[in-house]
Amino acid sequence: MQHPGPALTCGATRTILVRMKPPAIAIDGPAASGKSTVARRVAEELGYTFINTGAMYRAIAWHLARRGVAATDREKICAQLGHMPLQFGKEGTVSTVLCEGKRLSAELTEPEVNESVSSVAAIPEVRAFLLQKQREYNEREAVVMEGRDIGTVVFPDTPFKYFVTASEEVRAARRAAQGLTDSISERDKNDRERACSPLTQAADARVIDTSDMTIEQVVTEIVTDIRNKMPTKS
Numbered sequence: 001m002q003h004p005g006p007a008l009t010c011g012a013t014r015t016i017l018v019r020m021k022p023p024a025i026a027i028d029g030p031a032a033s034g035k036s037t038v039a040r041r042v043a044e045e046l047g048y049t050f051i052n053t054g055a056m057y058r059a060i061a062w063h064l065a066r067r068g069v070a071a072t073d074r075e076k077i078c079a080q081l082g083h084m085p086l087q088f089g090k091e092g093t094v095s096t097v098l099c100e101g102k103r104l105s106a107e108l109t110e111p112e113v114n115e116s117v118s119s120v121a122a123i124p125e126v127r128a129f130l131l132q133k134q135r136e137y138n139e140r141e142a143v144v145m146e147g148r149d150i151g152t153v154v155f156p157d158t159p160f161k162y163f164v165t166a167s168e169e170v171r172a173a174r175r176a177a178q179g180l181t182d183s184i185s186e187r188d189k190n191d192r193e194r195a196c197s198p199l200t201q202a203a204d205a206r207v208i209d210t211s212d213m214t215i216e217q218v219v220t221e222i223v224t225d226i227r228n229k230m231p232t233k234s
């Protein structure tokens with residue numbers, strides 16, 4: 001969706017189009033908190049593009065594992081960063097990651113990716129590389145972006161920040177129900193303790209504990225809040 005911004009009328013004859021930055025909705029939270037499903041639904045409701053930044057980190061972790069590069073080998077990883085055959089794009093209104101033209105999907109949740117992704121994501125150069133690509137998505141269109149540092153680092157100025165969480169038990173049960181092998185508490189610990197862009201709630205984020213909520217209740221709470229905050233068109 002393009003956002004040309006409102007038309008300002010100056011005097012009787014001239015109309016100036018003010019180009020406003022399209023809105024960015026930031027949805028952060030720990031592993032298996034339900035934020036992907038919620039973010040995708042919020043994007044559908046608003047007609048915005050849904051961007052899954054976890055998939056971007058996962059794609060890099062997957063590619064490195066395939067090449068036999070250790071997730072802790074910062075030097076080798078930095079040397080490969082600009083030369084990986086990965087493309088971050090979108091199909092319709094959903095972000096995609098392609099490797100040599102093929103869309104990555106099940107590969108991104110393989111056990112070895114679950115194990116290595118938080119180490120890869122702790123490398124500052126990896127984060128800087130992806131930060132630029134994440135911001136590019138919002139240059140021309142409105143986005144709902146989910147991750148760990150969207151409200152704190154990627155779009156610190158957006159007024160639309162949500163921190164979606166749930167109790168550890170509920171999150172573990174949700175991940176198990178997906179049939180995935182994933183030690184989420186270890187990944188969360190790594191994500192919270194890393195020096196660069198750790199998982200933390202932005203001071204101005206609205207925190208939503210989804211432990212006892214349905215997906216639709218969470219989506220309604222977020223969409224209602226966004227609509228209330230949107231400047232009204234005159």
Ligand code: CDP
Nearest residue numbers: 031032053054057117118121147148149187
């Ligand atoms: O889906 P789930 O909550 O398990 O994780 P994800 O969103 O796919 O993210 C996988 C991993 O990528 C996280 O555990 C973080 O280590 C990293 N990540 C990050 O550091 N920053 C982001 N904005 C998104 C993901």
